[in-house]
Amino acid sequence: MVMGDIATATDLLVIGAGPGGYVAAIRGAQLGLDTTLVEKDAYGGACLNRGCIPSKAFIHGADVAHEAGNAEEMGIHADPAIDMLQMQEWKSDVVDQLTSGVEKLCKANGVSLLEGTAAFEDEHTARIAHGGEGQGMETVEFEHAVIATGSRPIQIPGFDFADDPVLSSSQLLQMESVPDRLVVVGAGYIGMELSTMLTKLGTEVTVVEMLDDVLPAYEADVKRIVRKRAEELGIDFHFGEGATGWEETADGVLVSTETEAGDVSQYEGDAVLVAVGRQPVTDTMELDAIGLEPNDAGFIETDDRARTDVENVFAVGDVAGEPMLAHKASAEGIVAAEVAAGEPAALDQQAIPAAVFTDPEIATVGLTEDDAADAGFDPVVGEMPLRASGRALSMGESDGFVRIVADEASEIVLGGQIVGPNASEIVAEVALAVEMSATLEDVAGTVHTHPTLAEAVMEAAENAQGQAIHTLNR
Amino acid sequence: MVERTFELPDLGEGIAEGELVSWLVAAGDTVEEDQVIAEVETDKALVEIPSPYDGSVTRLHHDEGEIVPVDAVIATFEVEGDEEAATERDSSSSSADAEGSPGETAADAADTDAAAAGTPADAAADASPGESPVPSGRVFASPSTRALARELGVDIGAVEGSGPGGRVAGADVRAHAQGAGTPAGEEPAAGAATASAAAAETAATTTADSEAVAAVGNGTAEAVEQRESGVGAAAAERDRTLAMPATRQLAADLGVDLNAVPASEEREGEPFVTPDDVRAFAAEGSDGASGVASGVAGATTTEEAKSATEPVTTADERSAAETPGEGAAAGDLADRPGERVPYRGVRRTIGEQMAESKYTAPHVSHHDEFDATELVELQEELAAVAETEGVKLTYLPFVVKAITTALAEFPYLNASLDESAGEIVLHDEYNVGIAVATDAGLMVPVVKNADEKGLKQLAEEIRDLAERARNRQIKPEEMQGGTFTITNIGVIGGEFSSPIINHPEAAIFAMGPIKKRPWVVDDEVVARNTMRFSMSVDHRLVDGADAARFSNRVKELLAEPSRLLLE
Numbered sequence A: 001m002v003m004g005d006i007a008t009a010t011d012l013l014v015i016g017a018g019p020g021g022y023v024a025a026i027r028g029a030q031l032g033l034d035t036t037l038v039e040k041d042a043y044g045g046a047c048l049n050r051g052c053i054p055s056k057a058f059i060h061g062a063d064v065a066h067e068a069g070n071a072e073e074m075g076i077h078a079d080p081a082i083d084m085l086q087m088q089e090w091k092s093d094v095v096d097q098l099t100s101g102v103e104k105l106c107k108a109n110g111v112s113l114l115e116g117t118a119a120f121e122d123e124h125t126a127r128i129a130h131g132g133e134g135q136g137m138e139t140v141e142f143e144h145a146v147i148a149t150g151s152r153p154i155q156i157p158g159f160d161f162a163d164d165p166v167l168s169s170s171q172l173l174q175m176e177s178v179p180d181r182l183v184v185v186g187a188g189y190i191g192m193e194l195s196t197m198l199t200k201l202g203t204e205v206t207v208v209e210m211l212d213d214v215l216p217a218y219e220a221d222v223k224r225i226v227r228k229r230a231e232e233l234g235i236d237f238h239f240g241e242g243a244t245g246w247e248e249t250a251d252g253v254l255v256s257t258e259t260e261a262g263d264v265s266q267y268e269g270d271a272v273l274v275a276v277g278r279q280p281v282t283d284t285m286e287l288d289a290i291g292l293e294p295n296d297a298g299f300i301e302t303d304d305r306a307r308t309d310v311e312n313v314f315a316v317g318d319v320a321g322e323p324m325l326a327h328k329a330s331a332e333g334i335v336a337a338e339v340a341a342g343e344p345a346a347l348d349q350q351a352i353p354a355a356v357f358t359d360p361e362i363a364t365v366g367l368t369e370d371d372a373a374d375a376g377f378d379p380v381v382g383e384m385p386l387r388a389s390g391r392a393l394s395m396g397e398s399d400g401f402v403r404i405v406a407d408e409a410s411e412i413v414l415g416g417q418i419v420g421p422n423a424s425e426i427v428a429e430v431a432l433a434v435e436m437s438a439t440l441e442d443v444a445g446t447v448h449t450h451p452t453l454a455e456a457v458m459e460a461a462e463n464a465q466g467q468a469i470h471t472l473n474r
Numbered sequence B: 001m002v003e004r005t006f007e008l009p010d011l012g013e014g015i016a017e018g019e020l021v022s023w024l025v026a027a028g029d030t031v032e033e034d035q036v037i038a039e040v041e042t043d044k045a046l047v048e049i050p051s052p053y054d055g056s057v058t059r060l061h062h063d064e065g066e067i068v069p070v071d072a073v074i075a076t077f078e079v080e081g082d083e084e085a086a087t088e089r090d091s092s093s094s095s096a097d098a099e100g101s102p103g104e105t106a107a108d109a110a111d112t113d114a115a116a117a118g119t120p121a122d123a124a125a126d127a128s129p130g131e132s133p134v135p136s137g138r139v140f141a142s143p144s145t146r147a148l149a150r151e152l153g154v155d156i157g158a159v160e161g162s163g164p165g166g167r168v169a170g171a172d173v174r175a176h177a178q179g180a181g182t183p184a185g186e187e188p189a190a191g192a193a194t195a196s197a198a199a200a201e202t203a204a205t206t207t208a209d210s211e212a213v214a215a216v217g218n219g220t221a222e223a224v225e226q227r228e229s230g231v232g233a234a235a236a237e238r239d240r241t242l243a244m245p246a247t248r249q250l251a252a253d254l255g256v257d258l259n260a261v262p263a264s265e266e267r268e269g270e271p272f273v274t275p276d277d278v279r280a281f282a283a284e285g286s287d288g289a290s291g292v293a294s295g296v297a298g299a300t301t302t303e304e305a306k307s308a309t310e311p312v313t314t315a316d317e318r319s320a321a322e323t324p325g326e327g328a329a330a331g332d333l334a335d336r337p338g339e340r341v342p343y344r345g346v347r348r349t350i351g352e353q354m355a356e357s358k359y360t361a362p363h364v365s366h367h368d369e370f371d372a373t374e375l376v377e378l379q380e381e382l383a384a385v386a387e388t389e390g391v392k393l394t395y396l397p398f399v400v401k402a403i404t405t406a407l408a409e410f411p412y413l414n415a416s417l418d419e420s421a422g423e424i425v426l427h428d429e430y431n432v433g434i435a436v437a438t439d440a441g442l443m444v445p446v447v448k449n450a451d452e453k454g455l456k457q458l459a460e461e462i463r464d465l466a467e468r469a470r471n472r473q474i475k476p477e478e479m480q481g482g483t484f485t486i487t488n489i490g491v492i493g494g495e496f497s498s499p500i501i502n503h504p505e506a507a508i509f510a511m512g513p514i515k516k517r518p519w520v521v522d523d524e525v526v527a528r529n530t531m532r533f534s535m536s537v538d539h540r541l542v543d544g545a546d547a548a549r550f551s552n553r554v555k556e557l558l559a560e561p562s563r564l565l566l567e
């Protein structure tokens, strides 16, 4: 301990206040642990400040504008004007409301909040450096620690986020005006969501992707719908090209790409957004002081109790591995806190759902048909195309489907894939079915409200049983 | 590589069993000779069990929380040797003895395929002691059911589900925790009314049940061995079985163990049982001639015997058997809400000993007080000297000294009643137990031959024993052989107590705090340092008058403690 330090003792020290960390802290406090939460930047982490929430706010704004301006078929004629500064303000209000909510919740649950950067000194001590010069240090002695330091955008060679026209997703979400033209590097979920949003706000978007399709993690028939819609909206895709560098021009940037064969192309934009993925943050807390080091993929490895190799130290969220999603972070945070409190919790979820907020949305949970076969099941699949959904038609959105995958012998639901409006909401039911090991009959036998998109889940289950009413049974 | 079994070693004199508190290794772990692999709690101490081999653990034969008899096999190791590899089969089959639902079959396949996902044995190895493993294969069960399994320490991968498609229900997990195969609600009672085959089956199960229960008291070790050796050699040849859900339902309805049914078909190389197979088997069972039926009963017995080794069941049976008069009260309690904490380990040992003492020895208590002015002065003086030698001298060694001196004059207070021989044993040594409050509960390490030791040595020895009792490093033999016990109630607070004798000793002495109290000296009330103390004696050995005389002698010695220096 450094002389003059203030030393405090705590049962549970949580490093990072994103959806992994703040949830762990609140649960820890609920279970009677004296809990301290350290955040160096902003409560709510990437998700609330630079990720899920601001992106979804803009996506919603862009949808409102786009739909209003594209509803002639319904007899609506409008030409919405976008005031980006106003939209920023609205987004910031939403974010502030949520982040101050997190802070209040923590306090109300008795979590001690510390602002600063936490670094380990040993397996039971951490040093907190308060922001800014001369703000002082503090030592915290802990029984258990949870590392929830999240992730940051990956930079690629030749593109430095410190340069003005090179934007990370965080920087893009701070924009004060809608760019006229934007080059987007990466067609993963963040690239696709932001490209779609900007296109709807009027930006001419060029997407450069090294692989040969959008959204590599998804099945062909799932992403085909999204890619087709994106192309219809006017996004200009260039697949099989890697971005190699950029140069400044009179009115923006010129981004160079190269194919594997060595063909070079150049694309113009006001700026370039680099969205090629995120990497875990493991360099802010002096992991080596407790003898931990990240694995080859950069993550801190954990067991099924969210524990690292150091027995009293846990890691949760983006820093602890894929999928890098907020709800996964929170689920792990809860388990870490409960295990620290001596509860018999474990990470034994059957599935972590995932959603992509493109147009239309994609949401999946559990096994695909191929996954199920690979896992040794004899899968049976049922599908309901949204063309046959009264609700989808009445929303003017009939592209997409709901698919359910089950084990043929037991009829237990193993997974689902949904493409369509509000897919991110609909998937919750399938997630519950998977988690409960519900059977097709359980889902089909549950009466669903009409007319809703969720009915399609019931219909897909019936289809898998070969007894759907509104679709042809396969 | 050869397999070696390892039996629970001798835990100390006269100790027949211990509670397996925690495993420090899991199946699949590599261990070195002398590496501590388990902690076993006996009588009053936590004993670390070292590995006898260099090698790897293939199997742990007992769950944490079980009471394990000395000499019972607790682990199997694979050690370097000349025989052919007998390898993995054991470990993988033990952690994955999931009874066959189609889903689990598939999950098993997945395990073999996806090397990256890890085998069930790996999963078990990952889980640390006290935790039920998270199966790496898929188990059909709801989150609440999985949570229940974790709470009960059940490996949910090994539970056979009774729900649709083999889904595991909460009742299945509870039944598994208690060692029963099927949940109570789904016992083939219904079948008994309809089919005579089922009736016969049920009868067989019931008999097996009662046999197993009868075996609880004495046959734990045998039961375990039986489980290890030849489970199902007779009938339960498979540990999982392919069948349609409807067939499973039929088997459940008829009370037939699907794994014992001879299969007439094969699917993908695995035996596949049809509804006809189940019916034929059930029918055969009813006339009992084929030997299959007895096979089933045998399997059930083994299964039930296994339950006898589960602490939950054992405890239940025991309380039901031993406290017949309290059935009603226990019944009331069973419904009472509130947190439920397992009654085991040190807590239970203390409880059992106290009950035994209080119900065996009629206690008579005696309280007194003396002027401790001189004791305080002498202690201050000697403590200052002792401190220069790094020894902390408290009042306790003085009390020990006074007591051993007095005991020499009152042999019946340093005695035990040997009821079976009808004799009183007047001990020829003065072994003074010191009650120590620890996080785990009360422990009583014993200072052997306390009468032969000086104040400084007593101080050192007591400090060392108490410290090791608190961090549970004390050996069982260091807590045995006491002839008299001292407890210091003054440490925490209070003036008097009615201490319970540390059976089979004859008496216990409880010293209270020394503090200033009103005291009459030459007809004037003055403030004096006094000590109050309490004693309990076994009235079978000592009458109240003797207790009072002994107490007077102790008082005398402590009131003029310089005399002790002569002792």
Ligand SMILES: Cc1cc2nc3c(=O)[nH]c(=O)nc-3n(C[C@H](O)[C@H](O)[C@H](O)COP(=O)(O)OP(=O)(O)OC[C@H]3O[C@@H](n4cnc5c(N)ncnc54)[C@H](O)[C@@H]3O)c2cc1C
Pocket (backbone or CB within 6 Å): A015, A016, A017, A018, A019, A020, A021, A038, A039, A040, A041, A042, A044, A045, A046, A047, A048, A050, A051, A052, A053, A055, A116, A117, A118, A119, A148, A149, A150, A151, A169, A170, A190, A281, A284, A285, A316, A317, A318, A319, A324, A325, A326, A327, A328, A329, A355, A357
């Ligand atoms: C544009 C975008 C959109 C996204 N959309 C979604 C979505 O729709 N759905 C979804 O589920 N996920 C989404 N995500 C991902 C989601 O944001 C992350 O998965 C989630 O934030 C991970 O939470 P976490 O708690 O692990 O870490 P973070 O939220 O990254 O929080 C970590 C916190 O730790 C702090 N920290 C780091 N080191 C230290 C230290 N040494 N001391 C103190 N504090 C420290 C950081 O300042 C940060 O606040 C999106 C991400 C982006 C970028």
